[in-house]
Amino acid sequence: MTGDLAILGHYLPQLIGGVVTTIGLWVAAAILSIVIGMAIALARSFGGPVVNLPLALCVQLIRGTPFLVQVFLLYFGGPALGLSLDPIPAGLIALALFGGCYLSEVFRAGIRAVPPGHVEAAACVGMTRLQTFRRIVLPEMFVMVLPPSVNIIIGLLKDTAILSVISVPELTGAVQQIGSETFAFVLSLGLLSLSYWALVELCAHAGRAAERRLSTFRFVS
Amino acid sequence: MTPAIEVSGLVKIFGDVPVLDGVNLSAPAHQVTCLIGPSGSGKSTLLRCMAMLERQDAGSIQIDGQPLSIAGQHARKGDLRSRIGMVFQQFNLWPHMTALGNVAEALRTVRRQPRRKAEDRAMAELEKVGLAERAHLYPRQLSGGQQQRVAIARALALDPQLMLFDEPTSALDPELTGEVLNVMRRLATSGMSMVVVSHEIGFVASVAGHVAFLDRGKIVVSGSPEEVFAKPRHPRLTQFLETYIDREASQLIA
Numbered sequence: 001m002t003g004d005l006a007i008l009g010h011y012l013p014q015l016i017g018g019v020v021t022t023i024g025l026w027v028a029a030a031i032l033s034i035v036i037g038m039a040i041a042l043a044r045s046f047g048g049p050v051v052n053l054p055l056a057l058c059v060q061l062i063r064g065t066p067f068l069v070q071v072f073l074l075y076f077g078g079p080a081l082g083l084s085l086d087p088i089p090a091g092l093i094a095l096a097l098f099g100g101c102y103l104s105e106v107f108r109a110g111i112r113a114v115p116p117g118h119v120e121a122a123a124c125v126g127m128t129r130l131q132t133f134r135r136i137v138l139p140e141m142f143v144m145v146l147p148p149s150v151n152i153i154i155g156l157l158k159d160t161a162i163l164s165v166i167s168v169p170e171l172t173g174a175v176q177q178i179g180s181e182t183f184a185f186v187l188s189l190g191l192l193s194l195s196y197w198a199l200v201e202l203c204a205h206a207g208r209a210a211e212r213r214l215s216t217f218r219f220v221s
Numbered sequence: 222m223t224p225a226i227e228v229s230g231l232v233k234i235f236g237d238v239p240v241l242d243g244v245n246l247s248a249p250a251h252q253v254t255c256l257i258g259p260s261g262s263g264k265s266t267l268l269r270c271m272a273m274l275e276r277q278d279a280g281s282i283q284i285d286g287q288p289l290s291i292a293g294q295h296a297r298k299g300d301l302r303s304r305i306g307m308v309f310q311q312f313n314l315w316p317h318m319t320a321l322g323n324v325a326e327a328l329r330t331v332r333r334q335p336r337r338k339a340e341d342r343a344m345a346e347l348e349k350v351g352l353a354e355r356a357h358l359y360p361r362q363l364s365g366g367q368q369q370r371v372a373i374a375r376a377l378a379l380d381p382q383l384m385l386f387d388e389p390t391s392a393l394d395p396e397l398t399g400e401v402l403n404v405m406r407r408l409a410t411s412g413m414s415m416v417v418v419s420h421e422i423g424f425v426a427s428v429a430g431h432v433a434f435l436d437r438g439k440i441v442v443s444g445s446p447e448e449v450f451a452k453p454r455h456p457r458l459t460q461f462l463e464t465y466i467d468r469e470a471s472q473l474i475a
Contacts, residue, residue: 117313120274121372125327125379126303135330139317 011178018174019195025088025170026157026199029095033156034149036100041107062101068162070094075166091163091170099156106148110141143214150207154200161196171195223286225250225383225414226271231280233266240266241277242438248383250285251412252430255419259461262435264418268387271416272307284383303331306376310388312368314360320347320371321356324378332379346374350404366397370404377408384408386417422465426450434458 040059044052062070074083075090085093114137122132164173175192179185224247233241240263248254256264269275271282273289282289289301314323324343328334334342347353350370352363360368369389376384386405390398402424409415409428419425425432426446433443434455442455449458 115311115313117309117311118315121307121309121313121315121375123274124272124302124305124307125375126331127327131330135326136315140315143317 011174014174014178015171017169018171021088021169022157022160022171023199025092025095025160025163025168028092029099029156029160030153032092032096033099033103033153036096037103037107040100040104041111044104044108045111059101059104062098063105067094067098067159068165070098071162071166087163087166087168091160091166091168095156095159095163098159099152102152102155103149106145106152107141110145111137113144114140146207146211146214150204154203157199157203158196222250224248225252225254225285226289226416227283228267228271229281229283231267231270231282232278233263233270233275234278239438241270244280244435244438244440246433246440246443248414248416249431250414253409253415253417253428254431254433255417255425255429256433256435257419257422257425257461258435259464261437263438264435265387267435268385268416268418272305272385273302274307303327303379304382306379306381306384308369308372308376308384308386308389310391312360312365312372312392314368314371314375316360319357319359320352320363320367320374323360323371324375327375327379343374343378346378347371349377350374351400364397365393366400369393369401373401373404373408383414383416386415386419388418388420390419390421420465422462434461436461 040055044055047055071091071094074094075085075087078085078090118136118140119132122136127135160168160170161172163170164176167173172192175188179188182188226246226248228244228246231241231244231246232239242263244263244267246254246267256267258264266275270277271289284301284305287301314320315326318326321340321343324346325336325339328339328342329336332339344353344356347356350373352367352370352374355363355367360371363371373384373389389405390401393401398421402421405415405417405424406428417425417429429446431443432446432449433440434449434457435441436457442449442458450462454462
């Protein structure tokens with residue numbers, strides 16, 4: 001065991017690099033997912049059927065196929081379509097699209113869950129549609145979408161592991177390499193699981209704290 | 222004197238059901254006009270057309286002599302909107318803002334007033350409805366009657382020249398209707414032009430200057446309360462009032 005630990009110490013720079021890449025990819029993908037998810041949700045909610053139908057199809061395609069296949073398709077299939085990407089950008093795009101599609105469904109449900117009367121009340125005092133969205137719809141939906149969004153964003157963290165298949169040097173990839181070079185599989189993969197778990201708990205904790213803060217005006221209790 | 226709001230030949234069709242079938246109504250300024258009628262008679266739809274929440278299919282609405290909307294489209298929407306205050310059956314307060322925030326919101330976003338000025342005015346309006354002490358509570362921390370009074374303050378903060386009320390006490394427990402009706406009575410005494418859809422026949426009889434009874438999308442009887450409630454009554458109105466008496470009587474027995 002002590003020997004195994006010494007081996008891990010030897011690989012420390014690689015491990016730290018893996019953690020940094022994983023967290024970096026995750027944060028970037030989460031932010032992009034929120035932007036993409038919001039854009040799709042808005043376009044589908046207010047854009048009419050011409051916008052809604054093609055976007056609905058895209059969301060269904062991405063939700064209906066395995067993430068692993070999407071990653072392969074973008075990275076290995078991309079060049080055939082004139083889209084050659086390095087592993088990290090390819091992984092980031094795949095992850096952001098995947099997360100964005102899931103989040104868009106949550107956001108869409110959130111927009112629809114704002115009682116129409118609250119929007120009518122805003123119209124009656126003379127607020128424009130944009131003001132109504134920014135001041136009434138957005139804050140009201142935020143409270144409702146927070147818990148499911150945190151779930152999806154936690155999922156994205158774990159999905160970064162899949163990007164090791166296109167040789168993104170993230171945590172899982174780094175640990176796998178250590179495992180195959182040293183045969184210290186149990187220790188390295190055990191530590192790997194623990195690291196993901198710690199990150200997930202951190203994120204979940206932040207989500208719960210935000211929920212508690214917002215509970216003052218929560219109307220769906 | 223020009224009426225506060227004048228409706229002529231108003232038609233509204235949902236699907237193929239004419240909810241409003243050629244409604245003419247003239248609500249006198251500085252008086253309370255009450256719309257009564259069985260459910261489905263079109264009174265709420267009429268009020269929602271006046272609030273520009275529904276577009277009529279034909280006919281016109283004039284506020285203070287100016288056209289509110291030509292059939293199918295609203296003329297000068299933003300400008301006229303804040304001259305008409307609307308109070309909903311379900312209050313429709315914004316749950317993420319305090320009572321003060323609800324009242325100050327439009328002053329800040331629509332009237333572009335600085336925060337201090339908007340909040341001072343909002344506080345003054347809350348005081349008028351007796352809720353200054355609850356200004357910093359969120360809607361869910363208030364009773365239904367208090368929420369409705371905040372909603373009235375929210376509308377009044379914009380100095381409307383006409384106030385519309387869509388069954389303002391129908392979602393309230395009987396003990397809470399009184400506090401809302403009292404605020405409305407005081408508002409009426411101050412000379413505000415009001416159009417009220419209400420099932421509170423007692424309130425209608427005592428406060429209204431003008432009553433219109435709707436049935437199946439048409440105004441069947443209209444006039445002063447004395448004229449409308451005097452006998453002999455229109456048979457549909459008699460029928461409608463009887464269901465009320467029955468309901469109240471059965472409440473007394475139970």
